[in-house]
Amino acid sequence: MRLFKPRSLLGRMLLLTLLAVLLAQGLSSIIWLSQLRATQLEGLVTSARSLAHSMAASVSYFRSLPLAYRPLVLDQLRSMGGTRFFVSLNDKPLGMQLLEPTARKTAVIDAVSAVLRTQLGSDVDISVTFVSPDDLRIFNSGLKLDELPRSWAHYALTLEPVNPPVLVTQIRLGPTEWLYIASLLPEPYTTLEEEGLPAQQIWFIALTSGFLLLFIGVLVHWQSRPLKRLARAARELSLGEVNNEPPMDGGGSEVVEVARALNAMRERISRYLTERSQLFSAISHDLRTPITRLRLRVELLDDPALEAKFGRDLDELELLVKGALQCVKDTDIHENIERVDLDQVLDCLVEPYLAPQGNGRVTLQGKARRPYAGKPLAIKRCIGNLIDNALKYGDRAHLSIHDDAQAFVLYVDDEGPGVPEQRLQKVFEPHFRLAGTQQGYGLGLGIARNIAHSHGGEVTLQNLPAGGLRVTLVLPRKTV
Structure with a gap:
């Protein structure tokens, strides 16, 4: 038991x-x-x-x-x-x-x-x-x-x-x-039976326990409110809401010390995000100029074979630069937390693929129970990447929803060959593609997973017994 x-x-x-x-x-x-x-x-x-x-x-x-x-x-x-x-x-x-x-x-x-x-x-x-x-x-x-x-x-x-x-x-x-x-023996020894605890003693124990539990309950509730506010602030931090407002305004000295450390961490993260955005903007500007200049010089070469080799190298270099910039752009989405209608997001994403114009390549089962607290564009990009990945490598995408009070779960099943078990985690790495699949930058799953992580969720892969790959997106429910 x-x-x-x-x-x-x-x-x-x-x-x-x-x-x-x-x-x-x-x-x-x-x-x-x-x-x-x-x-x-x-x-x-x-x-x-x-x-x-x-x-x-x-x-x-x-x-x-x-x-x-x-x-x-x-x-x-x-x-x-x-x-x-x-x-x-x-x-x-x-x-x-x-x-x-x-x-x-x-x-x-x-x-x-x-x-x-x-x-x-x-x-x-x-x-x-x-x-x-x-x-x-x-x-x-x-x-x-x-x-x-x-x-x-x-x-x-x-x-x-x-x-x-x-x-x-x-x-x-x-x-x-x-x-x-x-x-007869005199009072109070007439019964000669060994009595248990008197009723007064039992009532005393019950009343003492009740008052003590009430006092402890009020005390713990009073002390746990700052912890709940601190947890909410940390959760909002994971969603990217970095600001300078204190996460809580009360509690014991230990909780106040943790809140101060969290504020300092939020400030450092804010500076890091700003500096990273500026850094990649500068890299984008600095790399595009020499790549363009090299292309012009390659076109002036007299040897066609040498020109083709330089062209391939420049195409590969430009692809890497664009992939890196796209990864930063897709994962670093500065949005406020809003009420997201997940049903509307899914309808917009699957509508182009529904029959008859889409030949029924995408199917959708289930509904979201209520709105989700998150970043609208980021969630749309995350789910869109999963659908695109299923259509790209599995021809068809079958979506099913399981929504309850704890989490919103989206299953995306395709009809492709699946992924070898030893590479289920490798495919999330940037620019990694399986043999024979050279289309795209190899960033879709990684971007989707980063967006899920920023919402406190997860993206996992699983090969289906009947063939195909199942991608599971889990977004935990929070207070909307």
């Missing part, structure tokens, strides 16, 4: 905070509960010993009475009512269904037995057990508690609405005489 792993900073902080709170509160509650149970057990044993001393005093009193007076004293005690114990004389120990032993019950039985044997003698037959009130037997006849008059035993052995277990002690006084003593 996969663990739940939030992706956002807020979700991860809340999850870690919740785990830390639950772990800390759980450990502290376990320690507190163990100490509470130890304290309760100590108080329970103390109360049991006090109860055992009272039992021992009652047994000593009955021992001191003549045999004929013992039933009379018992009748007087039952008539008075309100005594701590229910006492009876039986000719044998009564058999009853005992309760399941627990740590607390065992501790009480051991404490009562130890006090009674110490007070009455170690050779006395003593039986100490816990019995449920529903299974309690009183006399030799096996009468239940509910069958007796309420004044006899109910006040001593019931504690409504609680139904606590009854401590039954049976002590041999003579060969055919057993003293029967039934009693």
